[in-house]
Amino acid sequence: MDSKELIELRQDKNKLKQMYKICKPKCFAFMAKCFGSQSMDDTKMFTVFNDAVIVLYEKLEDPDFKLTSSIQTYLNSVCRNMALEGFRKEQKLYKTTDRDIENLDYSDQVTDVLEEITNESPYEKAINKAFAVMRNKGGNCAEILTMFWYQKASMEEIASRFTYTNAKNAKNQKAKCQKRLKDIALQFERN
Amino acid sequence: MKVITEITKNTYELTFNSEAEYEWFQIGRLFIESDDIYKDLIENALIKKNKSKEDVLSWRDLFFMEIAEQNEHLDDQNPLIKLIRTLPLFISNIKFINHLPKATAALGREILLDELIDNKNADQLIPDKLIEAALKKKSRDDLKRNFEEWNAEDEIKETVFVPNKSESEKIYTKKFSYLKYLIAACFIGAIAVIGYNNFNNGYDFEDSQFVKTSEKIVNKNKGLGFANKEEKGKSITIQVFDFNKAIVLNKSVSDKLVLHSYLFSDKELKLVLEDSNIKTEVVELEQSVFYLKINDKFFKIEKTNEFKNLEKLNDPKIIEQLERILFKNE
Numbered sequence: 001m002d003s004k005e006l007i008e009l010r011q012d013k014n015k016l017k018q019m020y021k022i023c024k025p026k027c028f029a030f031m032a033k034c035f036g037s038q039s040m041d042d043t044k045m046f047t048v049f050n051d052a053v054i055v056l057y058e059k060l061e062d063p064d065f066k067l068t069s070s071i072q073t074y075l076n077s078v079c080r081n082m083a084l085e086g087f088r089k090e091q092k093l094y095k096t097t098d099r100d101i102e103n104l105d106y107s108d109q110v111t112d113v114l115e116e117i118t119n120e121s122p123y124e125k126a127i128n129k130a131f132a133v134m135r136n137k138g139g140n141c142a143e144i145l146t147m148f149w150y151q152k153a154s155m156e157e158i159a160s161r162f163t164y165t166n167a168k169n170a171k172n173q174k175a176k177c178q179k180r181l182k183d184i185a186l187q188f189e190r191n
Numbered sequence: 192m193k194v195i196t197e198i199t200k201n202t203y204e205l206t207f208n209s210e211a212e213y214e215w216f217q218i219g220r221l222f223i224e225s226d227d228i229y230k231d232l233i234e235n236a237l238i239k240k241n242k243s244k245e246d247v248l249s250w251r252d253l254f255f256m257e258i259a260e261q262n263e264h265l266d267d268q269n270p271l272i273k274l275i276r277t278l279p280l281f282i283s284n285i286k287f288i289n290h291l292p293k294a295t296a297a298l299g300r301e302i303l304l305d306e307l308i309d310n311k312n313a314d315q316l317i318p319d320k321l322i323e324a325a326l327k328k329k330s331r332d333d334l335k336r337n338f339e340e341w342n343a344e345d346e347i348k349e350t351v352f353v354p355n356k357s358e359s360e361k362i363y364t365k366k367f368s369y370l371k372y373l374i375a376a377c378f379i380g381a382i383a384v385i386g387y388n389n390f391n392n393g394y395d396f397e398d399s400q401f402v403k404t405s406e407k408i409v410n411k412n413k414g415l416g417f418a419n420k421e422e423k424g425k426s427i428t429i430q431v432f433d434f435n436k437a438i439v440l441n442k443s444v445s446d447k448l449v450l451h452s453y454l455f456s457d458k459e460l461k462l463v464l465e466d467s468n469i470k471t472e473v474v475e476l477e478q479s480v481f482y483l484k485i486n487d488k489f490f491k492i493e494k495t496n497e498f499k500n501l502e503k504l505n506d507p508k509i510i511e512q513l514e515r516i517l518f519k520n521e
Contacts, residue, residue, distance in 0.1 A: 020307045053307065054300050117296050124290055131294045138470050139521055140487075140514065142298060149291040150299025162514070163507045172205050176518065179253055181294075182287050 003067045010060055013151075020053055023075050027052065030076045035083060045079075048086065051114040052078040059112065061152055081113050123189060130184035134177075141177035148174055192271060195219035198257045206250040213238060222251050223275055252280065259284035396430045396461055401437040403467035404430045409481075410474040410520040412512075424475065424520075429460045433467035452498040453490075455481070463498070474513050482513055489513055 009015050027049045031040055040048075052075050059065040067074055135142035140162050147153040147161065155167035155174070164170045199219035204210055218237050225231040228251055229244040238247070258265070258275055262285060265272045275281050396402050409424040437444045454461040460473065464485070472484040473492075482504065483490045489504040504510060 017307055050304055050307075054303060057303060117293060123286065124293070127287065127290050127294050131298075135298060137521060139518060141518075142295075143302075145291065146295040146298045146302060150295040151302075163510050164514075165507050165511055169511060173514075173518070175202075175205055175253065175257070178256060178291070179249070182252075182256070182284075185287070 003070060005071045006060075006067045009056075009071070013057075013060070016053070016057060019071060023053075023072050024049060026072055027075050027079050031079055031083060034080055039087070040083060044083075044086070048079050048082050049075070051082055055082075055112050055114050058115070078112050081111060085113055123185075126185040126188035127181070129188045130181050133184055134181055140173070141180060144170075144174050144177050145181065192216065192219075192269065194261065194265065195223075195271065198254055198261070202250055202253040202257055206246055206253060207242070211238075219254070220271070222254050223271060223278065252284075255280040255284045256288070259288045262288075396432065399432065399437075401433045401467070402430050403433065404428060405471075407471065407473060408520075410472060410516050412474070412476050412516050427458060427460055427473055429471055429473070430462065431467040431469065431471070432461070432463045433465075434463050435465045436467075449498060449500065451501045453483070453492055453495075453501055454498050455492050455494050457494070460492070461498075462501075472517055474516050476509070476512065476516070482509075484513065484517065 005019070009019065028042075028045050031045050031048065055078050056071070056075060069077075131142060131145075134145075144158055144162065147158050153161075155170045158164070158174065159167050159170035162170065162173070164173065196215045196219060199215040199222065200213075203213070203215075203218075214237055217235075218232065221228060221231050221235075221237070229247045232238050232247060233240055255275075255278070259281060262276075265275075267273075396404075405428075407427050407429050409427055411424040432448060434444065434448065434450045437448075448463045450463055450465060452463045460483070462471075462483075462485075469485055474482045474484065476482055479494075481492050481494075483492045483501075485501075489510055490501045491504055492501070493499075
């Protein structure tokens, strides 16, 4: 059974901002308690917290994602995981006051971390390069495609954002942008 | 099959920007089965002969991209769908479509954080009016402080150096004190005049340190089809006057130039904006009907001999038309 907060977030993504503001100080306090301010400064906490919110946002699209705790607890856990992962990558020693961390029991609970965007194949690299070109060139294409493919926005929402007269026109524009992206990617792949 | 018919028709309209009455399903079927689609479509008289091979191939690619996007909802048992799923064009498109969420994730994450942290409004955190008011206040405070210092100096001088002065001397000293204010006022006035004159030269857009100049090609409406692809628009010089930067150094700029105004001639467009670091595009929608895009907002502009206020365009139909032209000219 999903928590009420999760259902609300799925129904209205605008609530994310509200949630962001409410959870941020508590997550900061939690990280400070876990690792102490010597191990993590505010900037580091800010980065970790932002990444944790992205994790939650991306999970909202996953129908299998369920929450048995509150969103605050979930974000705390993700922050903890990601902070630990950061220490591990940096090979940095940390001092913890959190017994769970000492016993590493946390790994049985929430294990979500931010998925890194890696591009394995030359084709994927070509698409990303083409997307970067599209983005730098200006115009609405990069944002339209991002709204559709990342934010899962509806055509009505895209039409409203870019003042298209209706959803059909937004859909047409999206299709044209996609085709253009593919054509540019093809050029990169050939070179 | 309804889905094939619809996708064939929609992608035709998308490619050629026009509607037509064709045997859509037959064309769709040929898209799937033909090895030489252009030849087969023309020979079977399924489309008009005026379509280029390049456009037809682009149409077919768009068709497969749409099919790939709808793949999950297609009827698995349909033999035509089964056949589609074996075709290289479909396979390459499905690969492309599947990568799009990942390709857009970096920008998506940036936008999300911008919205959550309100980064977009970071430059608006201190409104221009507040900066202007603060600058004014600072100048006034500085001046007041100077006056106070001068007063204090006067009092010390009066106490230390003129201990037993006569009434006439006192009057003279007081007069001298007023004279000092007068000289100070003249001095400030002179500075202002010199500054104004120096700055006045800056209104000559070419020489001004506050102007950013760029060359742009006017985006022309090449029609809805793919006609006149080679035709290039004429070049125009765009000069953007950075009003905010200028006013910090000289407030009298507001007497000469009006924020959000423009001067437009055949070869030049002069703009007075709060910032010169902006993206601009000029579109000629119809003969001598011009529109200007500043960042993501459109304005209608007309040729003029004096500066006119920029008026924001709100008509969604025209905005859409303009966006389409810009897209085609990109």
